[in-house]
Amino acid sequence: VLTAAAMKSIGDLDEIRAHSGLKGAIRAVLTCPLFFAGVFFLALAFFSLLFALNHLNLSLVAPASASLTLVTNAIAGKIFLKENVDRRRWTAAVLVCIGVYLLAH
């Protein structure tokens, strides 16, 4: 969510790259403090994923983490990013919850 907020505050990277090149796009990303907060939590999630992969099968870890990420991000996107999470996206989140339930059993 922090990364998404950072990227929204930066703007369309394709347009920035068209105007000021790849270096300008990289500079725009690296000068955003919110981006580093997002990267910190992404790194934390990454090492947790490594730890989980060290003990569990990929076929369980990858869909479970991806699905739970999707559901929590739908809620957080609605609350914090004020995104228009319409009925289609909520339906997707609910169906993914069913998928996670099937994974656990």
Place this chain on the structure above:
Amino acid sequence: MAHHKLLPRQYLILGLVSLCAPLGDTCLSRGMTTCRPSRWPIPARSSPRSSLPGSPGIALLIGFFASYLTALSWADLTFVLPATAFGNVIVALLSPASGCMSPSRWSAGRESCSSPLGVGFVAQGPSLTERPVRNRGPRRTAVAIGGAAAMTIPALRSP
């Protein structure tokens, strides 16, 4: 402005996101399963030979992160994640090589990827939430001019 129709380049970015993440996870999984089991938060120690399968995984995940950031710059988070859920299918296809797949896990993988695909791609919903346009420079000027006019006009009218 809502992007109801994505450009081919944007589809390519979403494709890269959904391809690089599962491939990277698969490579990392092979690399990590060759390591000794570790205790959190101490990282696993591995010989260079055993960490070789994980190296392309890290490169693929860097590619995933770059395309993910690009996608997030022009689409909502709640659009990008379901739209790239096809990666679960690739994980399910690649995982029998490294882990066992029960029928329930196959059905879970199908469930968790087919529903977002149906919602995200087939329905072709808007990729970005419409927000009021904030034209900082010109609007401030306009407000200032309007404010000045509002201040001056009554002053002129008053005796």
